Structure formats: structure tokens, C-alpha cells
Amino acid sequence: MLGKLFKHEFRNVGRVGGMLIAISGVVTLLGVIYLISPLFRTIVHATDDTNWMLGLVSALMGLLGLVGYTGMLLGMGVGFMIYLAVRFYRSMYSDQGYLTQTLPVKASDLIIAKVVTAGTWMLIMTIAMTIFVSILAGIGFSVVMDVxxxxxxxxxxxxxxxxxxxxxxxxxxxxxxxxxxxxxxxxxxxxxxxxxxxxxxxxxxxxxxxxxxxxxxxxxxxxxxxxxxxxxxxxxxxxxxxxxxxxxxxxxxxxxxxxxxxxxxxxxxxxxxxxxxxxxxxxxxxxxx
Amino acid sequence: MSDLLDLTNVSKTYGYNQYAVDGVTISLPKGRIIGLLGPNGSGKTTLIKMINGLLRPSSGEIKFLGEPIGPQSKAHISYLPDRTYLAPGDTITTVLDYFEDFYEDFSRERAISMLSDLRIDPSAKFKTLSKGTKEKVQLILVMSRQADLYVLDEPIAGVDPAARDYILRTILNNYSHNASILISTHLIGDIEQILDEVIFMRQGKMVLYSTAAAIREQQGKSVDAYFREVFAC
Incomplete structure (x- = not known):
């Protein structure tokens, strides 16, 4: 029964976890496309005095973009935690709990399935976010430093x-x-x-x-x-x-x-x-x- | 006939000395349809929740086939609560998978056949269904199990009279005659014809446990009329 609980838990939590990772991935990809674009390279390495205003604006936009990107990832992490908490409460102790708590499974199996699944998805999210940030930061530095x-x-x-x-x-x-x-x-x-x-x-x-x-x-x-x-x-x-x-x-x-x-x-x-x-x-x- | 469910001096208190259920002792036999009847607030739902392990009795003991309430009893009791327990984002098919995985006595074919009778699309999400349709789906899920005991809490309260007939037919046609049904309602007139036995509850106490036939014979009136007399305001 524990295996069946894992199966259903993983699938249900994974719908939201997977969606958040996919959104982060798409945003990261857009960021990467911008960073490797000739436009960004031209702005970063502009030496012409007439381009200083363009450089300033792009630097500010880049900063805002970075803040926004970090905020988005942090927001997703916090949002996912809130989702897990609300889902746990609903599926265990509110109306949906009337189904969960009348399943022919042990109390320990229910809690193990919930904690392990949610913990695993938290870990997957953390790893994915770390990879996305590393990719974006790495490419950004590589373009700026020209290496x-x-x-x-x-x-x-x-x-x-x-x-x-x-x-x-x-x-x-x-x-x-x-x-x-x-x-x-x-x-x-x-x-x-x-x-x-x-x-x-x-x-x-x-x-x-x-x-x-x-x-x-x-x-x-x-x-x-x-x-x-x-x-x-x-x-x-x-x-x-x-x-x-x-x-x-x-x-x-x-x-x-x-x-x-x-x-x-x-x-x-x-x-x-x-x-x-x-x-x-x-x-x-x-x-x- | 051996007993399915034994309740011994079961009480449930809320707060300081407020009894929702007060010293109920009863043994339910196999092969009976039993009406759990009483006005609102008489303790029917609290008693049902304790039978299904959703509440722990403050005192007393509940045993199903001689064992305390737990995973084993839950595998043999099919419970219809008085509320919707289906997640709005799930489809009916998802819940069929769920029941099939967890209840060995669940018949998917029977559930699909009943859904088809009512022209309910199994791919529909619950958030797109009306309240009455959700209740029908829940009843179909519950009655698609070959359980030993069906516990139905207000199964006809929220549906129209035509649907009530279907629900009563569904209950009668789908339960095994070795099994029992404990059905809670205050709409007695609608279900009286299917009841073998009745339990009257008032203010948490069981005030009567008798066969429906005995009430009609001894009181010279229907169970519904007798209920109205006993619980007259």
C-alpha cells in the first residue's frame, strides 16, 4: 500500500512541482537567449562614448532582470512550500481527508508517503533552481568577462x-x-x-x-x-x-x-x-x- | 446471524462535558439495511465518523468483526460522507484509478456502468460537475465496492426527488445481501420502504433500536409518522 500511496502522491505533487520547474526553465532559457544575443554583447562591450547612455540603461535593465529572476525563483520556492502545506492540510484534515483517512492504510504509511514525496520534490526544485541560476550566472559572466x-x-x-x-x-x-x-x-x-x-x-x-x-x-x-x-x-x-x-x-x-x-x-x-x-x-x- | 459491528458504551464529548454521543451500545447484524434516524444535532454523523475512524471515541469501544477500527476495518467498510471529498482538479477516471488501487473489493466495471447509466463522462473534472452530480459520483464509487458494511451519511439530502429514486435503486441493486447498510437521514419518508431496522437518536443518546416491521405493527403507523411523533417539537 505504501508504494501505491507514493505513486499517487508523487503524481499529484509533481503536477505543480513539474510546472514550476518548467516555468523556471523557460524563463532561464529566455535569459540565456538574451545573454548570448549579439545585442547584449554589443551593449556590454560598447566603447563608443555615444553608447554610454545605452550601456547605463541596459545595465539597469540587466540589474532589474537579475533581481526579478532571483525574486521569481525565491517566490516559486516559497510558493511551493505554501502549496505543500495547503495540500497536506486539505488532503489530510479537511473534506478531502474523508477519503484519505478512510483508506485501508496505516497512519505511518500516510505520513511517510506525504513527507518523502514532498521532501523529494523540494529537493528536485532546489537542484533545478541551482542549476538554472548557475547556467544563467555562468553565461552572463562569460559574456561580460569575454571568456x-x-x-x-x-x-x-x-x-x-x-x-x-x-x-x-x-x-x-x-x-x-x-x-x-x-x-x-x-x-x-x-x-x-x-x-x-x-x-x-x-x-x-x-x-x-x-x-x-x-x-x-x-x-x-x-x-x-x-x-x-x-x-x-x-x-x-x-x-x-x-x-x-x-x-x-x-x-x-x-x-x-x-x-x-x-x-x-x-x-x-x-x-x-x-x-x-x-x-x-x-x-x-x-x-x- | 453473527454481528458485524459492535459498539460498547461509546461516547464522544466536545469541550467540557458536552456529549455529542452519549453511551451508545449496539450490535449491528449482517444482511440488514438499518436506518440511523434523528433530528439535526442528534449525534448521527459523529457516530458515523467514529465508526469510520475519523474521530476517536472519548470513551467506549468500537469493533468491526471483532477487531478495533483500523486499516483492516477500513478495507471492509464503504463510507459515503455527508460532504464532497473529491479534489476539484481531479477527473472521475483519476478517482476510479485511486479506488481500484486501494480497495480490493472495488469493481471498476460496475462503476463505469453506473456512470454510463447516468450519462456522466468519466473524463470530466469534478470542478465542472454540479453538486448533485458529485454526490451521485461519490455514491457510485461507494456502491461499486463489495464491502461488508456500507455507511451512508445523508445520501439523499442534496439531490432532487428523481435522483433520490435512482440512488435508492442503486443502493438496493448493488449491495451484497451478506452485507449491511447503515444509512443516516432525516428524510425518512423517502427511504422507509427499504429499511429493515431503525435506530432513533436524540441528543447523542440511542432512544430506540427496533425493526421497521415491529414499529409498524406495534405503533400502528409508519416509521416516518412514528418518528414525527417521537421527535415532535
């Missing part, structure tokens, strides 16, 4: 190695470690974010009225609590390492990676607690209006 993409990639690789070695010598940590932390955060974060979101929405079932609103309030409360716990742990890390930081202020930079790991660990703990709490609510505390 080929391959030369640019080679330069980035060399710079990365230089910075990595420098940081390793300076503070005893490598950029690679930070990179791994970001990747782990990115992958795990998609699933913990969704588990926390869905868990908080499920907490709304404890209320007799306005269960959706109570779910939103529970989510905000969980986020505040997470920030407090993060703050306490990070303060503890700083206190423990205080003497070393006093001796060598650059050591504080190595704390960033540790703090990121602490933040991730806190979100994992909250996600696990809320995941099992959601199952408990669906199994034992369901309170459909």
Missing part, C-alpha cells in the same frame, strides 16, 4: 583550489568541508523542513476550532523554539571554545561549520519528533470536523 565557458570553469576550479589551500593553512578547515555541510544541509534540509511543516500542521488537530490557523500558529511556535534551541547550543559551542578564540581570533571562523552542523542536527531532531507526533495524531487523536 569562454570552459576557460571560466577552469579559472573557478583553480580559484577554488587556491582558496581551499589558503583557508586550510589559515584556520585548519577546508572549503570542501563547508561544501559538504552545505550539500548535507540541502539534501537533509528538504526533508526536515517538510516533516516540521507537516508535523506543525498536524498539531492543529488538538484544537476544537480553526484547526488550519492553529496549525500555522504551531508552525511559527516550532520555528521560534528551534531558534531558541539553536541559540543555546551555539552559545554553548562558543563558550566551550572561548579560550581558543581569545588566543586565535581566526579560529572563530571554524565555528561557522560547527554551528551549521548544530543547526542541522537541531532541525533533524525536531523533524523526527514531529514526524512521529504526526503519526500519533493521525492514529490516535484524529479530530475531523
Amino acid at each position: 569562454s565557458i570552459w576557460d571560466m570553469l577552469k579559472t573557478i576550479k583553480q580559484s577554488y583550489q587556491t582558496i581551499n589551500e589558503y583557508l586550510n593553512g589559515l584556520i585548519g578547515t577546508a572549503l570542501t568541508r563547508t561544501g559538504y555541510t552545505i550539500i548535507v544541509n540541502g539534501i537533509g534540509g528538504s526533508f526536515t523542513t517538510v516533516a516540521i511543516l507537516f508535523g506543525a500542521i498536524s498539531l492543529g488537530q488538538y484544537s476544537w476550532k480553526n484547526k488550519g490557523m492553529m496549525g500555522v500558529i504551531a508552525y511559527l511556535a516550532v520555528r521560534v523554539l528551534m531558534s531558541v534551541v539553536n541559540g543555546i547550543f551555539n552559545a554553548a559551542v562558543m563558550v566551550v571554545n572561548q579560550s581558543r578564540i581569545m588566543e586565535d581570533p581566526s579560529y572563530a571562523m571554524t565555528m561557522t561549520s560547527t554551528q551549521n552542523l548544530v543547526k542541522f542536527a537541531v532541525s533533524v531532531v525536531f523533524a523526527i519528533v514531529l514526524f512521529f507526533w504526526s503519526i500519533h495524531i493521525v492514529k490516535n487523536r484524529l479530530n475531523m470536523e
Whole structure:
């Protein structure tokens, strides 16, 4: 039954997720076409004094376009999160929940299917958006700097190695470690974010009225609590390492990676607690209006 | 005849000591059509939700074929709620796929045949259908299962009299005679002819459980007339 739940969940969530990725892809493609067009190249590399106004206008338009593009991607990310939250609430606890909750499946299967599917689509969105931004930024820089993409990639690789070695010598940590932390955060974060979101929405079932609103309030409360716990742990890390930081202020930079790991660990703990709490609510505390 | 569903001292409270259902004890047998009758707010829907696992009883116990309510019971109970549970963007075909995947006792052929009888296009999206048509589709989905117990909450409340006849025919023609139907309504006159037994509920309490024939014989009047007498304002 879990496989069937996955099948239907993946297809339903994928309709919106796929559409958002497709829209982002089309906008990125339009951006790429503009960046590689002779018009953009002419504007960027104009040296004629009479073209300074054109250059200024195009620079402003480019800036606005970049802001708009970034805003669109961020908006899509936030919009997708809101869609996932609304869909979870509707399919589990409102009228559509009358079908979901009477399926012959275990409560744990329902929650697993919802969290894993939504987390997977969040991850797919994040990867797609990162690729789109990288493509657009890469082509943009390549045109502005007047170097080929391959030369640019080679330069980035060399710079990365230089910075990595420098940081390793300076503070005893490598950029690679930070990179791994970001990747782990990115992958795990998609699933913990969704588990926390869905868990908080499920907490709304404890209320007799306005269960959706109570779910939103529970989510905000969980986020505040997470920030407090993060703050306490990070303060503890700083206190423990205080003497070393006093001796060598650059050591504080190595704390960033540790703090990121602490933040991730806190979100994992909250996600696990809320995941099992959601199952408990669906199994034992369901309170459909 | 062995019992399908056993409720033992089942209560549901809301807030402080407000009883929606109050100490209901009843055993429903196989092979019966049972009317769950009562005025608005008498606890019919709350009781039905508890039978389907959508609400947990505050106290008491509900067992279906000797087992607590859970995935096993849900595989054998076909439930029609008093509201539309279909996603507006879905097509009827999508929901047929859904039922076929999750309910082993679902007959797609039967559902398509009934949709065809009512000239409903399976490729239609729910947002394009009228309220009455959505209710008919839900009833078709529910009655296309070979369940042991059908729980129908107000199946004829929102449809016109002609559609009511079709719905009652659908119910009668499609349930297995080893199965039972628990049907909740306050439109008793329309369904009286199909009822074997009736349960009267008032303010969360079960005030009567009897056969329809016994009411007619002992009271000398129809179930509808007796209901009006018992629940007269």
C-alpha cells in the first residue's frame, strides 16, 4: 500500500512541482537567449562614448532582470512550500481527508508517503533552481568577462583550489568541508523542513476550532523554539571554545561549520519528533470536523 | 446471524462535558439495511465518523468483526460522507484509478456502468460537475465496492426527488445481501420502504433500536409518522 500511496502522491505533487520547474526553465532559457544575443554583447562591450547612455540603461535593465529572476525563483520556492502545506492540510484534515483517512492504510504509511514525496520534490526544485541560476550566472559572466565557458570553469576550479589551500593553512578547515555541510544541509534540509511543516500542521488537530490557523500558529511556535534551541547550543559551542578564540581570533571562523552542523542536527531532531507526533495524531487523536 | 459491528458504551464529548454521543451500545447484524434516524444535532454523523475512524471515541469501544477500527476495518467498510471529498482538479477516471488501487473489493466495471447509466463522462473534472452530480459520483464509487458494511451519511439530502429514486435503486441493486447498510437521514419518508431496522437518536443518546416491521405493527403507523411523533417539537 505504501508504494501505491507514493505513486499517487508523487503524481499529484509533481503536477505543480513539474510546472514550476518548467516555468523556471523557460524563463532561464529566455535569459540565456538574451545573454548570448549579439545585442547584449554589443551593449556590454560598447566603447563608443555615444553608447554610454545605452550601456547605463541596459545595465539597469540587466540589474532589474537579475533581481526579478532571483525574486521569481525565491517566490516559486516559497510558493511551493505554501502549496505543500495547503495540500497536506486539505488532503489530510479537511473534506478531502474523508477519503484519505478512510483508506485501508496505516497512519505511518500516510505520513511517510506525504513527507518523502514532498521532501523529494523540494529537493528536485532546489537542484533545478541551482542549476538554472548557475547556467544563467555562468553565461552572463562569460559574456561580460569575454571568456569562454570552459576557460571560466577552469579559472573557478583553480580559484577554488587556491582558496581551499589558503583557508586550510589559515584556520585548519577546508572549503570542501563547508561544501559538504552545505550539500548535507540541502539534501537533509528538504526533508526536515517538510516533516516540521507537516508535523506543525498536524498539531492543529488538538484544537476544537480553526484547526488550519492553529496549525500555522504551531508552525511559527516550532520555528521560534528551534531558534531558541539553536541559540543555546551555539552559545554553548562558543563558550566551550572561548579560550581558543581569545588566543586565535581566526579560529572563530571554524565555528561557522560547527554551528551549521548544530543547526542541522537541531532541525533533524525536531523533524523526527514531529514526524512521529504526526503519526500519533493521525492514529490516535484524529479530530475531523 | 453473527454481528458485524459492535459498539460498547461509546461516547464522544466536545469541550467540557458536552456529549455529542452519549453511551451508545449496539450490535449491528449482517444482511440488514438499518436506518440511523434523528433530528439535526442528534449525534448521527459523529457516530458515523467514529465508526469510520475519523474521530476517536472519548470513551467506549468500537469493533468491526471483532477487531478495533483500523486499516483492516477500513478495507471492509464503504463510507459515503455527508460532504464532497473529491479534489476539484481531479477527473472521475483519476478517482476510479485511486479506488481500484486501494480497495480490493472495488469493481471498476460496475462503476463505469453506473456512470454510463447516468450519462456522466468519466473524463470530466469534478470542478465542472454540479453538486448533485458529485454526490451521485461519490455514491457510485461507494456502491461499486463489495464491502461488508456500507455507511451512508445523508445520501439523499442534496439531490432532487428523481435522483433520490435512482440512488435508492442503486443502493438496493448493488449491495451484497451478506452485507449491511447503515444509512443516516432525516428524510425518512423517502427511504422507509427499504429499511429493515431503525435506530432513533436524540441528543447523542440511542432512544430506540427496533425493526421497521415491529414499529409498524406495534405503533400502528409508519416509521416516518412514528418518528414525527417521537421527535415532535
